[in-house]
Amino acid sequence: MSDFPLSAGGARRPLSGSRRVLAAGALGVLGVVTALSATLPANAAASTLGAAAAQSGRYFGTAIAAGHLNDSTYVATWDREFNGVTAENEMKWGPIEPSRNSFNWGSADQIVNHAVSKGMKVRGHTLVWHAQLPSWINNNMSASDLRSAMTNHITQVMNHYKGKVFAWDVVNEAFADGGAVGTLRDSIFTQKLGKGFIEEAFRAARAADPNVKLCYNDYNIDSATAAKTQGVYNMVKDFKARGVPIDCVGLQSHFGNPPSNYQQNIAQFAALGVDVQITELDVGGSGSTQADAYRRVVQACTAVPRCTGITVWGITDKWSWRSGDTPLLFDGNFNKKQAYTSVLNALNAATPSTSPSPSASPSQSPSASPSASPSASPSASPSASPSASPSTSPAPGGCSATIKTINSWGGGFQSEVTVQAGSSAVNGWTVKWTWPGGQTISSLWNGRQSSSGSSVTVTNESYNGSIAAGASTTFGFTANGTAATPTATCTSP
Numbered sequence: 001m002s003d004f005p006l007s008a009g010g011a012r013r014p015l016s017g018s019r020r021v022l023a024a025g026a027l028g029v030l031g032v033v034t035a036l037s038a039t040l041p042a043n044a045a046a047s048t049l050g051a052a053a054a055q056s057g058r059y060f061g062t063a064i065a066a067g068h069l070n071d072s073t074y075v076a077t078w079d080r081e082f083n084g085v086t087a088e089n090e091m092k093w094g095p096i097e098p099s100r101n102s103f104n105w106g107s108a109d110q111i112v113n114h115a116v117s118k119g120m121k122v123r124g125h126t127l128v129w130h131a132q133l134p135s136w137i138n139n140n141m142s143a144s145d146l147r148s149a150m151t152n153h154i155t156q157v158m159n160h161y162k163g164k165v166f167a168w169d170v171v172n173e174a175f176a177d178g179g180a181v182g183t184l185r186d187s188i189f190t191q192k193l194g195k196g197f198i199e200e201a202f203r204a205a206r207a208a209d210p211n212v213k214l215c216y217n218d219y220n221i222d223s224a225t226a227a228k229t230q231g232v233y234n235m236v237k238d239f240k241a242r243g244v245p246i247d248c249v250g251l252q253s254h255f256g257n258p259p260s261n262y263q264q265n266i267a268q269f270a271a272l273g274v275d276v277q278i279t280e281l282d283v284g285g286s287g288s289t290q291a292d293a294y295r296r297v298v299q300a301c302t303a304v305p306r307c308t309g310i311t312v313w314g315i316t317d318k319w320s321w322r323s324g325d326t327p328l329l330f331d332g333n334f335n336k337k338q339a340y341t342s343v344l345n346a347l348n349a350a351t352p353s354t355s356p357s358p359s360a361s362p363s364q365s366p367s368a369s370p371s372a373s374p375s376a377s378p379s380a381s382p383s384a385s386p387s388a389s390p391s392t393s394p395a396p397g398g399c400s401a402t403i404k405t406i407n408s409w410g411g412g413f414q415s416e417v418t419v420q421a422g423s424s425a426v427n428g429w430t431v432k433w434t435w436p437g438g439q440t441i442s443s444l445w446n447g448r449q450s451s452s453g454s455s456v457t458v459t460n461e462s463y464n465g466s467i468a469a470g471a472s473t474t475f476g477f478t479a480n481g482t483a484a485t486p487t488a489t490c491t492s493p
């Protein structure tokens with residue numbers, strides 16, 4: 001059963017197990033009937049995603065970008081279909097604490113306040129992540145200075161959203177994509193604080209709020225047997241064994257297809273005593289193939305009682321961070337896609353979810369054990385399937401590239417680059433540009449980056465190098481500095 005009643009308006013504080021029982025008793029027969037009907041499979045199929053998910057005690061959320069809240073169709077679709085939300089960028093460290101200890105709550109508050117007024121569940125995303133950091137977090141900081149900045153950030157942000165957020169992604173994407181099991185991504189946190197930074201962050205988070213679920217969130221941990229998954233699994237097991245507070249694992253699930261052992265993976269995390277949530281779902285593709293992949297994701301989650309909710313990473317394909325892959329449930333005109341219907345049907349067929357209260361809060365001080373930084377990770381980017389959007393301006397023979405700004409905030413921005421094949425197919429591509437004003441890329445996906453000063457070179461990943469004649473693919477990045485759209489060149493061998 002969900003911690004927050006989803007049907008009633010207004011945010012509720014999570015109830016502990018015993019308080020839930022008392023509350024049901026106090027409500028009398030009517031209350032018990034209502035409580036039961038929230039957990040039993042529905043007699044009648046619900047007609048929206050959120051209502052369908054609520055029948056099994058789950059939520060179905062979406063990422064929301066504050067910049068689109070002036071679009072009435074966007075907001076109407078959010079309100080009608082979803083009962084959960086994650087701010088797509090607004091709660092990240094750079095946007096929310098652009099200068100040290102000075103917080104910019106405005107855009108995140110807009111999203112959270114709207115969600116709370118509608119009784120939606122809010123996931124907090126994210127407190128400690130190597131990407132979208134403010135520029136004042138940098139290599140000139142000492143370890144103790146970084147540690148106090150991290151603790152202050154966690155404390156202030158969690159305090160601000162206390163009672164409104166039900167789960168926090170305390171640490172995001174800390175594990176590397178390659179290397180031995182358990183290898184962490186090389187970041188300012190591993191460099192200055194060592195591997196212990198994850199534990200320190202979770203302990204600081206528990207100290208800030210004993211009533212919120214604390215999650216570890218990552219991508220490419222969808223396969224039960226992948227080395228990266230095993231690393232995260234071992235960490236959760238170790239945290240549980242040592243009493244380090246952790247309540248949930250988030251599987252981002254940016255993919256083209258769920259792995260065949262996806263449900264097994266969800267179940268193996270749940271068996272460690274944590275909730276599992278699918279936190280940033282988007283599935284590249286179209287038509288029945290995409291619909292089928294979405295159905296398998298929803299069935300895998302709903303088959304496991306402790307898989308408590310699913311969040312898709314946006315509403316409409318046109319504003320997806322992977323828009324070239326058309327990975328969402330609504331098309332560019334907010335029409336329901338085939339994938340929408342398969343998700344709705346799978347949610348309506350779900351068996352109930354269960355989830356206990358957040359883990360007890362051990363009051364030990366953070367273990368401060370800066371250790372040598374783990375081996376460097378290869379460039380990390382979520383897997384994606386190649387896009388097949390039609391060409392608007394085919395370049396003759398080779399390829400062309402266009403940079404578009406998707407989002408910007410104080411000190412940083414996000415761009416999408418469309419790589420378009422000309423009149424013949426492209427097999428491998430290289431895109432280059434020069435930054436006009438000292439911009440630097442902080443994170444890049446769906447491409448491999450090498451930079452030298454202001455010159456940037458990006459080549460394809462193994463899965464998106466082939467582009468059919470007239471078709472296109474996209475890659476994306478976030479950068480520090482003022483948003484810019486320099487002219488890019490594209491070459492193919």
Ligand code: XIL
Nearest residue numbers: 088089172252280321407413414478
């Ligand atoms: C993405 C957003 O969708 C973009 O708008 C942003 O510029 C870059 O980040 N993993 C995460 C998310 O945890 O926060 C990322 O969101 C996608 C990958």
